[in-house]
Amino acid sequence: MPELPEVETVRRGLEGAVVGRRIVEVKVLGRRTVRRQSPAELVTRLEGRKFATAGRRGKFLLLSLDDDAVLVVHLRMSGQLLHLSGAQRWPMAPHTHVVVALGDGTELRFVDPRTFGEWFVSSEIDGRGVPLELAHLGRDPLLEGLPTAYLAARLAGRRAGLKALLTDQRMIAGIGSIYADEICFRAKLRPDRSGGSLSAGEVTSLAKAARAVLRDAVASRGSSLRDLRYRDLDGEVGSFQERHAVYDRAxxxxxxCGDHVERLKIGARAAYLCPGCQL
Ligand SMILES: [Zn+2]
Incomplete structure (x- = not known):
């Protein structure tokens, strides 16, 4: 699933591709992508508007419109946004669920084989520019930083494991399975360590590791796993997977340290770690 670095890469692409462009026509082809409102309502609220800004919060893309409403897009498991022009548009890829024709003749398309991805238009926006529907999201490490004190306050007394806590979107918005494992490795902490068991020094290491891993992953334009499902707006894959220390390296x-990377079952989820150097 695309996480903060992948979604941020797509967001940067959207800044050049759609911001300032008029939405000429919207076609909703799939049944599941638009489910918080009717597809007809989404189309009505988008057609004729202009994209004003391309934002992001956690794993959500926020495309604000010139009437101050916001188009919210979540890629979930397998969603891809593609910006296509001219002959690139045909044939249309299988599982194309939304097509947005722009004033410059290009198209923004949403391809999503597993159909967990979602689009909706929100007009209830708070002072930070965040739609009401996303008010539950915690701090976004790229937008707001991740101070050690913030992390310390949220880990204190928690019995849950670090991986579960780091991927809890109410605590930190944007971290999923890949980056939680990479952050724990960089901090030399096991992903199944309980949040409350960390010393002050370990919390500092974890906060530093989180900032560094996310920064490096954004610079590498995210991680494309073996399925190559994650691609940027131009269809290019990311390269951070080449630098994964533990994720998918069992x-x-x-x-x-030279020890062997292990895949650990934590409840229903898996985590990758090095038993030799993560305590
Ligand atoms: Zn090791």
Missing amino acids: GERCRR
Whole structure:
């Protein structure tokens, strides 16, 4: 699933591709993508408007319109946004669920084989520019930073494991399975350590690791896994997967200590870690 670095890469692409462009026509082809409002309502609220800004909060893309409403897009498991022009538009990719024709003749398309992705237009926006529907989201590390004190306050007394806490969108918005594992590795902490068990020094390491991993992953334009499902707006893959220290590397050698990376079951989810250098 695309996480903060992948969604941020798509957002940066949208700034150049759609901001300032008029929405000429919107076609909703799939049944599940638009579900908080009717597809007809979404179309009515988009057609004729202009995209004003391309924002992001956690894993949500926020495309504000010139009437101050916001188009919210979540890629979920397999959603891809593609910006296509001219002959690139045909043939249309299978699983194309939304097509937005722009004033400059290009199209923004939403392709989503697993159909968990979502589009909706919100006009209830708070003072931070965040739609009411996303008010539950915690701090976005890229937009607002991730101070050690914030993390310390939220880990204190918690029995849940670090991976569960880091991926809790109400605490930190944007971190999922890949980056939680990479952050724990960089901080030399096991993903199943309980939040409340960390010393002050370990919390500092975790906050530093989170900032560094996310920054590096954004610079590498995100991670494309084996399914190559994540691509940017131009269809290009990211490269941070080449630098993954533990994620999806079970059985391979840890580059820090030489031990073997393990895949651990934590409840229903898996986590990758190096038992040699994560405590
Ligand atoms: Zn190691």
